[in-house]
Amino acid sequence: MSKAGSETLLCDRLWTNARLATMAPGAPYGAVEDGVIAARDGRILYAGPRDEAPAFQAAITIDCAGRWITPGLIDCHTHLVYGGDRAHEFELRLQGATYEEIARAGGGILSTVTATRNASEDALFASADRRLAALMAEGVTTVEIKSGYGLEQQAELKQLRVARRIGRERPVTVRTTFLGAHAVPPEYKGRSGDYAALVAGPMLEAVAAEGLADAVDAFCEGIAFSTEETKGVFDAAKAKGLAVKLHAEQLSNLGGAKLAAEMGALSADHLEYLDETGVIAMAKAGTVAVVLPGAFYFLRETQKPPIELMRKHGVTIALATDANPGSSPLTSPLLVMNMACTLFRLTPEEALAGVTRNAAKALGLQDEIGTIEAGKRCDLAIWDIERPAELAYRIGFNPLHARIWNGQ
Numbered sequence: 273m274s275k276a277g278s279e280t281l282l283c284d285r286l287w288t289n290a291r292l293a294t295m296a297p298g299a300p301y302g303a304v305e306d307g308v309i310a311a312r313d314g315r316i317l318y319a320g321p322r323d324e325a326p327a328f329q330a331a332i333t334i335d336c337a338g339r340w341i342t343p344g345l346i347d348c349h350t351h352l353v354y355g356g357d358r359a360h361e362f363e364l365r366l367q368g369a370t371y372e373e374i375a376r377a378g379g380g381i382l383s384t385v386t387a388t389r390n391a392s393e394d395a396l397f398a399s400a401d402r403r404l405a406a407l408m409a410e411g412v413t414t415v416e417i418k419s420g421y422g423l424e425q426q427a428e429l430k431q432l433r434v435a436r437r438i439g440r441e442r443p444v445t446v447r448t449t450f451l452g453a454h455a456v457p458p459e460y461k462g463r464s465g466d467y468a469a470l471v472a473g474p475m476l477e478a479v480a481a482e483g484l485a486d487a488v489d490a491f492c493e494g495i496a497f498s499t500e501e502t503k504g505v506f507d508a509a510k511a512k513g514l515a516v517k518l519h520a521e522q523l524s525n526l527g528g529a530k531l532a533a534e535m536g537a538l539s540a541d542h543l544e545y546l547d548e549t550g551v552i553a554m555a556k557a558g559t560v561a562v563v564l565p566g567a568f569y570f571l572r573e574t575q576k577p578p579i580e581l582m583r584k585h586g587v588t589i590a591l592a593t594d595a596n597p598g599s600s601p602l603t604s605p606l607l608v609m610n611m612a613c614t615l616f617r618l619t620p621e622e623a624l625a626g627v628t629r630n631a632a633k634a635l636g637l638q639d640e641i642g643t644i645e646a647g648k649r650c651d652l653a654i655w656d657i658e659r660p661a662e663l664a665y666r667i668g669f670n671p672l673h674a675r676i677w678n679g680q
């Protein structure tokens with residue numbers, strides 16, 4: 273390399289002849305033409321223009337032939353671990369039933385709850401592993417996985433153990449979220465407050481005792497839990513030192529996002545019915561808006577999240593698959609990017625930020641991942657594309673050339 277200082281730096285891997293979409297603040301996409309990336313011990317040692325790079329001695333040098341490198345993609349909202357599927361419900365909805373009607377009739381989430389309770393840990397691992405493979409094939413290096421299909425202590429713990437196991441056994445970073453307050457289980461029909469108290473009490477106690485969760489989430493909605501019940505769960509989570517996030521304003525406006533922001537939530541997710549008061553509260557707290565176009569699309573919603581208001585008030589916007597069997601059986605981050613542009617009018621750059629830098633913030637990992645910068649973990653995706661906008665532009669085409677996790 274040119275322009276060395278006096279010394280030569282040792283590194284494990286050196287990627288040369290690459291175009292970088294670092295997604296660091298500054299130029300569009302944080303772009304660097306003719307860039308190099310050096311990594312050592314799984315961390316980025318240098319990322320930037322070739323002609324400003326120090327001299328490196330690399331164990332392995334990879335010529336990228338002009339390909340684009342982005343940060344490894346981050347799917348910051350999934351329900352990847354569950355039993356069964358809901359293809360039959362899909363058929364019912366096409367015969368006219370709504371999501372809410374199916375839920376009130378005891379279908380929907382509850383059919384997945386039964387299948388999840390009855391599944392072994394190995395079976396849950398095997399089915400989640402196939403979905404994870406689809407995410408990784410499109411460059412995902414970090415995935416958040418929620419529980420919420422057990423709705424009783426042992427089954428919730430089982431889901432979280434499977435999620436942790438995925439993180440141990442696969443080359444991907446897993447963040448786990450306890451979503452015991454996802455739905456009211458049949459045993460507590462009509463007694464959502466009693467169940468929410470159970471979640472906030474003994475269930476959370478058991479989850480924390482085993483160290484199974486990085487964060488706690490709830491579904492604040494007419495068909496699930498009130499803001500008051502949500503607050504009880506959040507208070508308990510915060511007392512345990514756990515981060516909180518919230519499914520809010522998906523089907524109606526209960527003021528969940530405002531509550532989440534006021535309680536310092538990492539993110540509020542869905543947000544189709546979010547109003548300006550909620551947007552302002554989120555901006556003030558730095559709570560990330562995670563929009564989930566897959567669920568919007570699959571449920572054929574018409575109310576769109578207030579993207580323009582989010583931009584106006586400077587709310588950070590992230591995107592995720594929301595991979596789940598009922599409302600978003602989607603395991604393609606690239607399609608999510610396209611949907612966010614076509615359905616919600618995000619720009620391709622906002623869409624890429626939504627699955628990298630901003631998704632990292634939604635997980636509280638912004639100092640570790642999400643951009644290509646010296647000091648961060650070396651999680652990268654290398655693409656056969658001519659410009660970064662191609663990632664959001666195409667439909668059903670995967671231009672991934674290579675995925676690098678932890679420098680490998």
Ligand SMILES: [Zn+2]
Nearest residue numbers: 349351519594
């Ligand atoms: Zn969700």
